[in-house]
Amino acid sequence: MTEHEALQDFLLRMADSDMILAQRLCELTGKAPALEEEMALMNVALDLVGQARNWYEYAAEVKGNGLDADLLAFRRDAHEYRNHLIVEQPNEDYAVTMGRQFFFDVWHYLTLKSLAKAKDERIAGIAAKSLKEATYHLRRSSEWVVRMGDGTEESHRRMQDAVDILWRFTGELTLPDEVDRIMFDMGIGPDPDQLKADWHEMVKNVLTEATLEPGEEDAWMYLGGKRGEHTEHLGFILAEMQFLQRAYPDAKVW
Template sequence: MSETVTPTEALQESLLRLADSDMILGQRLCELCGKAPALEEEMALMNVALDLVGQARHWYEYAAELVGDGRTADDLAFKRDAHHFRNALLVEQPNKDYAVTLARQFFFDAWHYLTLQALAKAPDARIAGIAAKAIKEVQYHLRRSSEWVKRLGDGTQESHARMQAAVDDLWRFTGEMIEADAVDRQMFDAGIGPDPDQLAADWKGLVHAVLTEATLTPPPEGAWMQRGAKVGKHTEHLGFILAEMQFLPRAYPDAKTW
């Protein structure tokens, strides 16, 4: 995305970042259907996934209206290639063990909750309405994921080691979520998006507080971060997610997917 963006372009891009991140994380969580460590956890994961996919649909619908080229929410979700997706790198990372699944969820939930808090106050009534509804769901997501991070981090020697390894492994994908680019600044200037500096400070404060209570050690300040999602540069994992997620809509383009 160019450093010079029109208000409409910035809004479209911002909506796609929200929609794509929700959609891809929802898809990742759905991979755990039948594979969660307990029935209660499977039900919780699937509920979170359904919440995220539902939120994604609302963002996609608004984005499709703004794009105005005849594409629908279905087209944006299921007929774009990987380099057109704008989801955070974090959410496309594999589930691996349950510590990784929960650490990924917590890092995202913290960003998601803080972002929705700002969007719920947006002058754009459509955005404010979607965010106000979504934040009720995401508040639960954050409470659940943070409690699990604490439980495993301050649990047995094995659970602590696994959660610490998950934090260390995923940390490099968190920086881009709280680093502002031209789109983020334009959205803030328009009174829609969060203050980038405040978002970064609040996210770090929230995450560090939970990690400390979980007896986990956050990586050092200034640790190297992997970037690129905001301009369509992703890890190798996204292509495999989309190949599975988009197969039916691409094979049967007249089918109704929602």
């Protein structure tokens, strides 16, 4: 794999993970447990869509061939998406929604913090802007994990169940592949070993405060999202998200 190809894949991983998680959160419109929570979730989703657009725009420039951000978001099939598997998992119980958000937020915060120092000025600029939002996202999801984990007997059970359900999808966040190592060697991506150590430390600190038990670091994990191998959930997400653009390709607003 060339450096140019690795950069393309990396940009799509950042964009697709933001976009698919935003779509999941938007599914909770009118269904959140409280009005304040619905507003907060939609704000997080809007932040992620904005970040995704920035990554897509850069990815389109790198890929060329007349592509733009909209084509990358709405005209690719599931096997062409490079998002992490965890973001496409269903909302289910609200504890699962917040557990998914928390695991992703820790990775997102640490990755953006590193990317803000990247040698690629475009990536550093996008990351620095996104980091402010990601910091809030992480604080919010961490507080919810602690609130539910160290709350009532029922909330504790639900939050622990959520951790157990989602843990098998967390390995992909910190297990590096060829793209991750190339990006690190280029002075762009985070140090894979440091990212893994920092992610586990931050996650364990929050889960300990929440009186919750994390999974084993060497547990069997679902992998494949970063190379286009997804769960069945992504196809349903894209069918809804891409319907209008595929039904009326190249439509213009007059």
